[in-house]
Structure formats: C-alpha cells, structure tokens
Amino acid sequence: MKATSDDSISAPGGKSSGARGPSALCQLLGVSQPVIQGGMVWCTNAALVTAVGRAGGLGTLGSGSMYPEELRAEIASVQEAFDGRFAVNVPLLYPAAEQHMQTIVDAGVPVVITSAGSPKKWTSFLKEHGVTVLHVISSAVFAEKSQAAGVDAVIAEGFEAGGHNGREETTTLCLVPEVVAAVDVPVVAAGGISCGRSMMAAMALGAAGVQMGSRFVATQECPAHDKFKAHVLAAQAGATKLRLKSVTPVRMLDNVSGGFSHLVAEAEARSAGVEELREILGKGRAKQGMRGGDLLEGELEIGQVSARLHDIPSAGEVVRDVVAEFEQVRAALASPSFHW
Amino acid sequence: MKATSDDSISAPGGKSSGARGPSALCQLLGVSQPVIQGGMVWCTNAALVTAVGRAGGLGTLGSGSMYPEELRAEIASVQEAFDGRFAVNVPLLYPAAEQHMQTIVDAGVPVVITSAGSPKKWTSFLKEHGVTVLHVISSAVFAEKSQAAGVDAVIAEGFEAGGHNGREETTTLCLVPEVVAAVDVPVVAAGGISCGRSMMAAMALGAAGVQMGSRFVATQECPAHDKFKAHVLAAQAGATKLRLKSVTPVRMLDNVSGGFSHLVAEAEARSAGVEELREILGKGRAKQGMRGGDLLEGELEIGQVSARLHDIPSAGEVVRDVVAEFEQVRAALASPSFHW
Numbered sequence: 083m084k085a086t087s088d089d090s091i092s093a094p095g096g097k098s099s100g101a102r103g104p105s106a107l108c109q110l111l112g113v114s115q116p117v118i119q120g121g122m123v124w125c126t127n128a129a130l131v132t133a134v135g136r137a138g139g140l141g142t143l144g145s146g147s148m149y150p151e152e153l154r155a156e157i158a159s160v161q162e163a164f165d166g167r168f169a170v171n172v173p174l175l176y177p178a179a180e181q182h183m184q185t186i187v188d189a190g191v192p193v194v195i196t197s198a199g200s201p202k203k204w205t206s207f208l209k210e211h212g213v214t215v216l217h218v219i220s221s222a223v224f225a226e227k228s229q230a231a232g233v234d235a236v237i238a239e240g241f242e243a244g245g246h247n248g249r250e251e252t253t254t255l256c257l258v259p260e261v262v263a264a265v266d267v268p269v270v271a272a273g274g275i276s277c278g279r280s281m282m283a284a285m286a287l288g289a290a291g292v293q294m295g296s297r298f299v300a301t302q303e304c305p306a307h308d309k310f311k312a313h314v315l316a317a318q319a320g321a322t323k324l325r326l327k328s329v330t331p332v333r334m335l336d337n338v339s340g341g342f343s344h345l346v347a348e349a350e351a352r353s354a355g356v357e358e359l360r361e362i363l364g365k366g367r368a369k370q371g372m373r374g375g376d377l378l379e380g381e382l383e384i385g386q387v388s389a390r391l392h393d394i395p396s397a398g399e400v401v402r403d404v405v406a407e408f409e410q411v412r413a414a415l416a417s418p419s420f421h422w
Numbered sequence: 423m424k425a426t427s428d429d430s431i432s433a434p435g436g437k438s439s440g441a442r443g444p445s446a447l448c449q450l451l452g453v454s455q456p457v458i459q460g461g462m463v464w465c466t467n468a469a470l471v472t473a474v475g476r477a478g479g480l481g482t483l484g485s486g487s488m489y490p491e492e493l494r495a496e497i498a499s500v501q502e503a504f505d506g507r508f509a510v511n512v513p514l515l516y517p518a519a520e521q522h523m524q525t526i527v528d529a530g531v532p533v534v535i536t537s538a539g540s541p542k543k544w545t546s547f548l549k550e551h552g553v554t555v556l557h558v559i560s561s562a563v564f565a566e567k568s569q570a571a572g573v574d575a576v577i578a579e580g581f582e583a584g585g586h587n588g589r590e591e592t593t594t595l596c597l598v599p600e601v602v603a604a605v606d607v608p609v610v611a612a613g614g615i616s617c618g619r620s621m622m623a624a625m626a627l628g629a630a631g632v633q634m635g636s637r638f639v640a641t642q643e644c645p646a647h648d649k650f651k652a653h654v655l656a657a658q659a660g661a662t663k664l665r666l667k668s669v670t671p672v673r674m675l676d677n678v679s680g681g682f683s684h685l686v687a688e689a690e691a692r693s694a695g696v697e698e699l700r701e702i703l704g705k706g707r708a709k710q711g712m713r714g715g716d717l718l719e720g721e722l723e724i725g726q727v728s729a730r731l732h733d734i735p736s737a738g739e740v741v742r743d744v745v746a747e748f749e750q751v752r753a754a755l756a757s758p759s760f761h762w
Binding site: 103104105107108114115116221222223240241242249250251252253254255256257259260263273274275277279280282283284285286287288319320323324351352353386387389390411412415416420421422 | 443444445447448454455456561562563580581582589590591592593594595596597599600603613614615617619620622623624625626627628659660663664691692693726727729730751752755756760761762
C-alpha cells in the first residue's frame with residue numbers, strides 16, 4: 083500500500099482511481115462531516131435528520147416505515163427547518179418504493195440511499211433527476227453490481243449491523259477492505275460503528291466515511307419509544323442475534339422474557355418452516371416494538387454495538403463527539419509516543 | 423478520549439492503568455513486533471513458529487492437535503533453531519492439557535496462550551513457573567474473569583475468526599473496544615485481521631497488538647496440506663460459516679460439493695440433535711481435512727478473511743508486510759492530505 087496523492091487509503095490489489103476518500107465523499111454528499119445517520123425503520127423523523135444535518139452530517143429519513151403522505155410531510159418538515167443536504171433511504175422491496183421515488187424527485191431530495199433490492203431498478207431514474215445515489219451492500223459482488231448500475235457510492239454493511247442484513251454474514255472488518263478493493267467509488271462503512279475509535283477503524287480499512295444506525299437510535303431526537311431506547315441501553319453482549327435467516331435475515335434484540343424473539347428462537351431451534359416463521363412474525367411488530375415500546379410482543383431491531391451504548395445524547399452531540407474522538411485517536415496513533 | 427502519556431489508546435469509560443499499548447505488549451511478550459501467530463490446530467510446527475519469531479513476532483505452537491511427545495519434540499526443535507521467545511497454545515478442554523502444561527514448564531516455554539476453558543485452572547501454576555499467560559476470550563465478562571485469574575493479557579477474538587468461537591457472536595469491531603473498556607491488561611485483537619489496514623483498525627479500537635491465524639495458514643511454512651491451502655485461497659465471501667453451535671461453535675470452510683460441511687448444514691437445517699451432530703462430526707476430521715488435504719470428508723477450519731487471501735508468502739514476509747503496511751496506513755491517516 084502506498085500513500086496516495088488523493089485523500090483515500092487505497093487498497094493493495096484494489097483499483098486505483100480518482101479521490102474517493104472522506105473529502106470526496108463529503109463533496110459528493112454536500113456535507114461537512116463524513117458521517118451518515120442510517121435510515122432506520124420506525125426510528126427516524128425530521129427532527130433527527132435536521133439535528134444530524136445541522137451538526138454537519140447527513141441525516142436520513144427511513145421511508146421503509148412511512149406511508150407516502152408521511153414521507154412527503156417529513157421531507158417538507160426537514161426542508162422547512164434546514165436548508166442543507168439530507169437523504170431518504172428506500173428499501174427497494176417495500177410496496178411503497180415506487181410512490182416514494184416520485185415523492186423524492188418531486189420534492190427535490192438531494193440524496194437517496196437504496197437498499198434491499200437491485201440497484202439497477204432506480205439508479206438511472208434518480209440520477210436523471212439529479213439525485214446522488216448510494217446503495218447498501220453486504221458483499222463485494224453486490225458492490226460491483228451497484229457500481230455497474232451507476233451508483234455514486236456504496237455502503238458496506240457488516241454482520242454486526244441491526245435490522246436487515248446479508249446472508250454472507252461477513253463482518254465489517256472483513257467486508258470493507260474487500261469492497262474497497264473491488265470498486266472505484268467511495269465506500270462508506272456500516273455496522274459496529276458508534277464512536278471515534280470505530281470510525282478510525284473504518285477509515286483505516288479504506289472507508290471514506292461511516293454510517294451509524296444504532297448510535298442514532300439512542301438519541302434524544304430519535305422517535306423510537308423511550309422504553310425501546312432504555313432496553314437498547316440495557317443490552318449486553320450477545321443480546322442481539324441474526325434471526326429469521328430462512329425468511330429474511332434480521333438482527334434483533336432479545337425481548338423481555340417470553341417475548342417475540344424468544345418465540346422465534348424456539349421455532350428456529352426446531353427448524354420451523356418459512357410459513358410458520360412468517361406467521362409468528364405477523365404484521366406490524368416492528369412498529370409495535372420500536373415505536374410503540376412493546377418489549378414483549380414487538381420486534382426490536384438494533385445492532386451489536388447496543389452493548390456499548392450507555393447514554394441518550396442529542397444527535398448533534400453524537401456527530402460532534404464521534405468526529406472529535408476520531409481526531410483524538412488520529413493524533414494518538416500518529417504521536418511518537420505510540421511506538422514499539 | 424485523551425492521548426495518554428503511555429503508548430496506549432485508552433477507552434473512554436475504561437479503566438486507566440499503566441501502559442498497555444503495543445510497546446508494553448512487546449515488552450511483556452519479549453518480541454519486537456506486536457504480532458502473534460495464532461496456535462491453530464493442525465496448522466503449526468517448529469518451522470512456522472521459528473519463522474514468525476525470526477521476523478520479530480510471537481510464533482505459537484498449537485498443542486491442541488499434538489500428542490505430548492509431539493509437543494515436546496516441536497518445542498525442542500524451536501529451541502534448537504531459535505533463541506528468541508515463542509508461545510504454546512493450550513485449549514484447556516483438551517484431554518492432554520495437563521500433560522502439556524508439565525511439558526511446557528519442564529521445557530521452559532516462555533509464553534502460554536490458554537483458550538477454551540477457565541483461566542482459573544492453570545494461570546497460577548504457569549505464573550509460578552515464570553510463564554507469561556494470555557487467555558483467549560469472546561466477551562468482556564470473560565475478559566474480566568481472566569484478569570481476576572491473573573493473566574498478563576487477553577486475546578479478544580471476534581465472530582469472524584476461524585475454528586472454535588464464542589456463543590455471543592460479537593464481531594472484532596464490537597468486541598475489542600468493549601474489552602478494552604472492561605480490563606486493565608493489554609488486549610490483543612483476533613479475528614478478521616490479515617493485513618496492515620486491519621492491524622491499524624485493531625489498534626484504533628484500543629488493541630495493543632494482533633493475533634492472526636488464517637493469514638499464517640496460507641504461508642509456506644504452515645504444515646497444512648497444500649490442497650487445504652489452495653482451497654483457502656479459492657474461498658469467496660460467505661464460504662465460511664459458524665456451525666455446530668449446539669455442540670461447540672466452530673467456523674469452518676465449505677467443503678467441496680457433497681462434503682462434510684454440507685452434511686452438517688443439512689443436519690442443522692432440520693434441527694438434528696446434539697448426539698446426531700456429534701456422530702456426523704466423528705473423530706479425526708480436522709486432521710483429515712487440514713493436514714490430510716481431504717476436501718470432501720475433512721473438517722476445514724478457517725476465518726472469514728480467507729476471502730481476502732490470495733497468496734502463500736513465507737511467514738516472515740507476512741510479519742514484515744503487515745507491519746510495513748500498518749506504518750504506511752498510519753502515515754497516510756496522519757498526513758495533512760487525509761482531510762475533509
């Protein structure tokens with residue numbers, strides 16, 4: 083590996099190209115910090131997105147849990163409160179994806195993060211409307227397909243991330259350098275990142291920036307229920323597991339004793355079929371858990387870093403503290419006193 | 423996080439203590455580079471350990487796959503070829519553990535890495551004989567127990583690591599900072615590390631050094647069968663999975679079509695009981711696969727980073743290249759051109 087003239091940490095064996103480091107990512111996104119707040123279902127609103135944007139990061143509305151009129155209203159609220167850039171996340175397999183895309187271009191949303199589907203379907207449409215497009219992937223193969231589809235950057239999300247997740251189970255530490263070596267576009271790291279040290283780890287692996295979901299769930303502005311937030315703070319190592327692999331893999335937090343996750347675990351232990359698992363899952367559990375605060379019957383999606391979260395700061399503080407800690411770690415690692 | 427006067431990257435909320443950075447770890451281990459070659463079953467011998475030691479790292483004999491007389495002979499070979507420090511890994515649940523411990527103190531082995539069992543049982547005995555003791559853990563709770571048992575350092579091994587693995591499924595990125603915050607002793611990161619960038623990621627998380635297993639399997643000196651090494655190089659993302667969770671979780675590589683891993687996957691998909699899984703596992707499959715090169719019937723243990731391995735260098739080159747790349751990444755991250 084050679085230090086390159088651009089600001090990226092290039093990957094040995096990787097394709098070299100123009101700048102795709104944090105500076106290039108910030109320019110692409112139109113923000114001052116290479117920090118993206120993930121578009122988590124049931125856990126985003128205009129207040130969160132605005133707070134992140136005001137602190138210099140990229141706030142993201144998670145449209146996967148919004149009706150079309152709700153998304154329109156939240157976008158309008160962001161635009162009223164804040165004149166900077168923000169994003170909307172669209173899980174492509176969601177029924178309202180097509181309506182959401184029209185809402186997005188009509189409202190002039192500057193950045194879209196697509197996930198859970200093929201980047202081929204909407205990238206051209208969005209690019210034609212001047213939208214910057216990022217796609218979430220869990221393997222180098224999907225990163226290459228995303229690049230071929232014309233996305234501006236990819237978000238490489240590891241096994242430790244909350245919510246829906248890839249079948250390869252590749253962790254962020256293994257995934258990011260592989261993706262950096264496979265594509266030329268900027269790579270954003272996601273999964274397992276909640277602080278300046280993990281942001282520095284991601285940058286060392288060649289990422290141009292980070293996306294954090296769980297860390298922003300545990301903030302004052304996040305519209306998740308206080309009971310869910312408290313349950314997240316109480317989570318210990320091993321409290322989240324990737325479940326429903328035969329349906330669609332999702333990392334969820336253990337419910338209180340006898341609750342939903344325990345039913346799923348019990349059904350999976352006896353190899354229940356996809357149909358039975360779908361029936362156990364039913365409808366509306368994610369809202370019930372994360373927005374409604376039902377810790378028994380609700381589905382609670384969060385990442386492994388929940389075990390490392392111990393406070394509920396404001397979202398702006400998260401952005402500022404993570405970047406400040408990143409700079410401190412950077413200085414410590416560069417210091418002559420860090421030696422052997 | 424403040425840059426401390428010692429050489430460690432301290433964890434916010436973590437216990438601060440004396441130096442426990444890479445310099446302290448090198449001093450503790452008596453080596454010049456904070457790089458440990460893991461004591462992988464069936465994949466170590468005196469030649470590998472000596473090559474790692476000569477390059478400045480800590481080579482480790484994996485006694486978990488050795489008869490007592492074999493371990494004695496390998497230790498003698500190392501001591502004949504090389505006058506520096508090296509280690510023996512002892513999985514504590516292995517039947518020969520007690521005999522191995524006597525062999526180790528009789529031969530004056532300077533460092534022991536214990537794993538797969540309670541650190542209470544042997545730490546005092548080893549320390550009384552002047553042996554430096556490291557224990558492998560997969561959670562902060564076990565790190566605390568190890569520290570209480572008197573170990574000199576812990577090795578925090580994440581979900582992506584090959585071979586036997588923790589039930590919490592915590593990835594290296596999430597595990598290392600949690601362990602660094604929980605204990606005062608130096609923390610070595612393991613799992614997902616194969617290059618200077620991942621070494622830098624581990625250091626950014628607060629680790630004092632790294633342990634690599636898979637990377638050293640794919641070396642010239644490693645006594646694994648050439649067919650196994652070639653199969654490791656051919657591995658793609660998703661080719662390793664954590665299996666046999668109900669027996670004892672082990673990350674293994676897919677066999678060739680219709681082989682052992684596929685039988686296990688099929689049995690697990692129909693929730694086969696522990697007894698049946700033990701029967702499928704049988705005896706001697708790890709040797710058959712990794713040493714014998716039987717890609718159909720053998721058990722093939724390797725980490726997720728196998729997807730990132732593309733060559734078979736000498737073990738000395740691995741140590742030198744990883745450290746050199748680490749220094750290049752360090753310089754690039756510290757450079758004014760890395761900015762936004």
